[in-house]
Amino acid sequence: MENKKLYTLLVYSENIAGILNQITAVFTRRQVNIESLNVSASSIPGVHKYTITAWSDEDQIVKITRQIEKKIDVVKANYFTDDQLFIRESGLYKLSTPIVLENPEVSRTIRRHDASIIEVNPTYSIVMKYGVTDDIISLYHALDEFGCVLQYTRSGRIAVTRGMQEEVSKFLEQREKRLTD
Amino acid sequence: MKQKQITGSEALMLALQAEGVRTIFGYPGGSIMPVYDALYDYTRGEKKAFDHILVRHEQGATHAAEGYARVTGRVGVALVTSGPGATNTLTGVADAMLDSTPIVVIAGQVPIGALGTDAFQEVDLVGVAQPISKWSYQIRHAEDVAWAVSRAFYIARSGRPGPVVLDFPKNAQTEKVNYEPKHVDFVRSYVAYPTLDPNAVAQAVALINHSQRPLALVGQGVELGNAQQELKDFLEKADIPAGRTMLGLSALPSNHPLNVGMLGMHGNYAPNLKEQECDVLIAIGMRFSDRVTGNLKTYAKQAKVIHLDIDRSEIDKNVKADVAVVADCKESLPAITALIDKGHHKAWRDSFLPLAEKERQKVIEPAIHPKEGPLLMGEVVNAVAEAAPDNAILVTDVGQNQLFATRYFKYHHQRSICTSGGLGTMGYGMPAAIGATFGAPSRTVCCFMGDGGFQMCIEELGTIMEQQAPVKMILMNNHYLGNVRQWQDMFWNRRKSFTRMMNPSYALIAQGYGIPYEAVTEREGLADAVARMLATDGPYIMECAILEDDDVLPMTPPGMNVNDMMLSIEDKKK
Ligand SMILES: Cc1ncc(C[n+]2csc(CCOP(=O)(O)OP(=O)(O)O)c2C)c(N)n1
Ligand SMILES: [Mg+2]
Numbered sequence: 001m002e003n004k005k006l007y008t009l010l011v012y013s014e015n016i017a018g019i020l021n022q023i024t025a026v027f028t029r030r031q032v033n034i035e036s037l038n039v040s041a042s043s044i045p046g047v048h049k050y051t052i053t054a055w056s057d058e059d060q061i062v063k064i065t066r067q068i069e070k071k072i073d074v075v076k077a078n079y080f081t082d083d084q085l086f087i088r089e090s091g092l093y094k095l096s097t098p099i100v101l102e103n104p105e106v107s108r109t110i111r112r113h114d115a116s117i118i119e120v121n122p123t124y125s126i127v128m129k130y131g132v133t134d135d136i137i138s139l140y141h142a143l144d145e146f147g148c149v150l151q152y153t154r155s156g157r158i159a160v161t162r163g164m165q166e167e168v169s170k171f172l173e174q175r176e177k178r179l180t181d
Numbered sequence: 182m183k184q185k186q187i188t189g190s191e192a193l194m195l196a197l198q199a200e201g202v203r204t205i206f207g208y209p210g211g212s213i214m215p216v217y218d219a220l221y222d223y224t225r226g227e228k229k230a231f232d233h234i235l236v237r238h239e240q241g242a243t244h245a246a247e248g249y250a251r252v253t254g255r256v257g258v259a260l261v262t263s264g265p266g267a268t269n270t271l272t273g274v275a276d277a278m279l280d281s282t283p284i285v286v287i288a289g290q291v292p293i294g295a296l297g298t299d300a301f302q303e304v305d306l307v308g309v310a311q312p313i314s315k316w317s318y319q320i321r322h323a324e325d326v327a328w329a330v331s332r333a334f335y336i337a338r339s340g341r342p343g344p345v346v347l348d349f350p351k352n353a354q355t356e357k358v359n360y361e362p363k364h365v366d367f368v369r370s371y372v373a374y375p376t377l378d379p380n381a382v383a384q385a386v387a388l389i390n391h392s393q394r395p396l397a398l399v400g401q402g403v404e405l406g407n408a409q410q411e412l413k414d415f416l417e418k419a420d421i422p423a424g425r426t427m428l429g430l431s432a433l434p435s436n437h438p439l440n441v442g443m444l445g446m447h448g449n450y451a452p453n454l455k456e457q458e459c460d461v462l463i464a465i466g467m468r469f470s471d472r473v474t475g476n477l478k479t480y481a482k483q484a485k486v487i488h489l490d491i492d493r494s495e496i497d498k499n500v501k502a503d504v505a506v507v508a509d510c511k512e513s514l515p516a517i518t519a520l521i522d523k524g525h526h527k528a529w530r531d532s533f534l535p536l537a538e539k540e541r542q543k544v545i546e547p548a549i550h551p552k553e554g555p556l557l558m559g560e561v562v563n564a565v566a567e568a569a570p571d572n573a574i575l576v577t578d579v580g581q582n583q584l585f586a587t588r589y590f591k592y593h594h595q596r597s598i599c600t601s602g603g604l605g606t607m608g609y610g611m612p613a614a615i616g617a618t619f620g621a622p623s624r625t626v627c628c629f630m631g632d633g634g635f636q637m638c639i640e641e642l643g644t645i646m647e648q649q650a651p652v653k654m655i656l657m658n659n660h661y662l663g664n665v666r667q668w669q670d671m672f673w674n675r676r677k678s679f680t681r682m683m684n685p686s687y688a689l690i691a692q693g694y695g696i697p698y699e700a701v702t703e704r705e706g707l708a709d710a711v712a713r714m715l716a717t718d719g720p721y722i723m724e725c726a727i728l729e730d731d732d733v734l735p736m737t738p739p740g741m742n743v744n745d746m747m748l749s750i751e752d753k754k755k
Contacts, residue, residue: 013370014370017319063497066496067494070494072316072336074370075369175369176369
């Protein structure tokens with residue numbers, strides 16, 4: 001456990017079936033659990049972006065990153081620590097409306113945590129919060145104190161690097177250029 | 182002009198032809214019948230493009246493709262049906278992955294409409310092959326055949342080579358297509374040949390120029406990169422002694438003055454000890470397998486490590502590199518050679534000699550020139566190595582036979598060894614040897630096997646018989662799964678749990694297949710028997726009655742320090 005940190009891997013791949021399997025298999029083989037995972041289209045046409053978080057040490061995460069990048073249809077894989085990224089996650093909290101109405105502290109807590117109520121009906125209310133992991137978890141703990149949480153879920157992480165450009169488009173540009181020289 | 186439409190199966194024929202394929206190792210079945218029907222025309226008559234070798238088990242097809250690839254440097258091809266045909270190839274695919282061997286496995290599959298229904302002989306081949314292959318792909322439509330086949334061959338042979346699996350659903354085999362040839366030599370997400378970094382070269386040069394006790398570790402990467410000459414140029418200019426890994430044995434000829442032997446658990450004494458004494462370790466196209474390094478915590482800690490590899494993921498994987506030169510060694514070696522000073526390391530090189538002499542007296546002489554007792558594997562290998570022509574290819578199975586064969590065979594030419602290093606696949610030998618005879622028809626193929634491994638793909642005797650493949654099979658019969666027996670004796674209190682094995686009459690088996698056979702039981706008859714085997718055209722089985730409990734030495738027990746290599750079993754007690 002000593003040097004374990006939460007790392008975020010940003011992986012870009014061609015849009016070919018079966019890549020997710022290949023990526024997760026690299027983690028499994030090295031006995032590292034994936035904490036969260038988000039897959040979406042990237043800003044580059046035809047390229048998918050995977051945002052994966054995992055607790056690991058640097059040695060291990062370097063090896064995992066290289067093994068992933070080695071997959072033929074993976075364009076790029078890089079790992080980051082939180083300070084190198086702009087990170088967002090979201091949390092959804094389904095609360096019991098009667099308890100919320102009964103206890104004004106609940107609404108105050110929601111406001112204090114900068115979360116928003118996005119639906120209310122007589123049985124339940126839906127609260128949503130964007131933020132970093134800890135903020136979302138701390139709102140959950142705060143709400144849970146009131147005994148009003150019916151369901152709770154937290155999304156996978158999405159992240160962009162604090163650096164200027166999407167490195168991947170540069171890489172692809174260079175690759176394509178090489179093809180034509 | 183209106184193009185003629187052809188089937189996906191015929192498109193496969195044309196695509197394979199475009200890749201220069203001449204030999205296909207295969208086995209038919211329901212889901213690959215359209216391809217076999219097309220193959221009928223392409224293996225005879227005016228359209229003839231291929232020889233198809235009907236194996237007796239799909240695992241045999243993959244190992245044969247591996248043997249073919251290893252000796253030619255070209256991509257080996259295996260063609261099989263879906264389901265059990267496909268799963269039977271997985272051992273070969275995994276073997277090729279660990280040993281960086283370029284093969285393409287083409288397997289039939291149920292039509293895409295039936296995928297996911299547990300249709301007869303449906304297996305998610307791409308799913309199961311993905312973690313053990315370089316690339317796996319399902320060709321869902323005939324129009325994808327040309328592209329997928331060309332991409333498969335490009336991926337298999339380029340960069341660090343490896344196995345590619347193509348899953349070919351039956352609908353795509355029968356659909357019609359306007360065939361347009363495709364030539365893939367670029368995949369944007371896959372950097373096959375990383376650009377050589379001049380800074381890394383400069384750093385490597387500086388370390389080498391300042392080293393007093395440099396040692397090179399030569400791996401198969403040199404053979405895969407066809408950099409045997411570049412290696413020699415480098416070693417000779419720098420005057421650096423070189424050990425070879427098991428897969429790299431023929432990258433540098435045995436009799437080269439800078440060759441100091443084989444690395445690893447059962448390699449030679451001097452290079453193993455000197456790994457712990459050198460000041461700069463130059464790893465060239467090798468991956469620091471645990472069979473080479475022993476205990477990583479103590480391995481070469483005193484040395485600066487320069488690692489030349491085409492595969493970035495090998496850098497720092499097992500041994501931390503002080504300088505990583507990530508490139509094809511065909512490129513990196515000459516770049517380094519050009520910049521280094523002429524080296525002079527005679528005293529350092531000479532310091533290997535007493536160790537080599539010690540090994541010669543304590544281990545090698547008793548192994549290859551025993552005076553009494555039953556035949557030993559070492560002397561059999563030595564007898565074959567002495568009599569075989571210089572161009573001979575060594576093929577081994579796995580076990581003691583492999584370790585003795587790789588230790589005592591002599592390598593004169595490049596691409597002279599086929600052995601299952603990474604996966605250690607028993608059963609590899611016989612089919613790999615078949616593949617080698619097709620890849621290198623003018624060379625003598627000597628295949629050493631144990632009584633266990635001989636039986637693990639024994640069905641390929643049928644292929645040998647039918648093709649008259651000139652495999653010189655040397656069956657070293659010790660009536661044991663000898664390698665495991667050795668470990669039981671050494672580490673498991675001599676409890677020989679299921680390692681003694683009852684054997685059939687191999688004479689009768691040989692007779693059944695019509696393969697010339699001779700048994701050697703006496704030392705006196707060995708040389709003549711070897712001569713008869715080598716003088717006989719076509720296949721041959723020479724069965725040698727081997728001492729039952731001989732041990733392979735020297736040995737670094739697993740996880741031990743390489744400098745604690747034992748020259749005798751008694752050393753273990755120390
Ligand atoms: C497919 C497979 N199964 C089991 C093993 C484990 N194994 C390694 S060496 C060996 C013994 C081989 O016996 P034999 O072929 O007679 O060769 P010998 O060591 O006696 O020369 C075994 C069982 C293996 N390497 N491969
Ligand atoms: Mg045996």
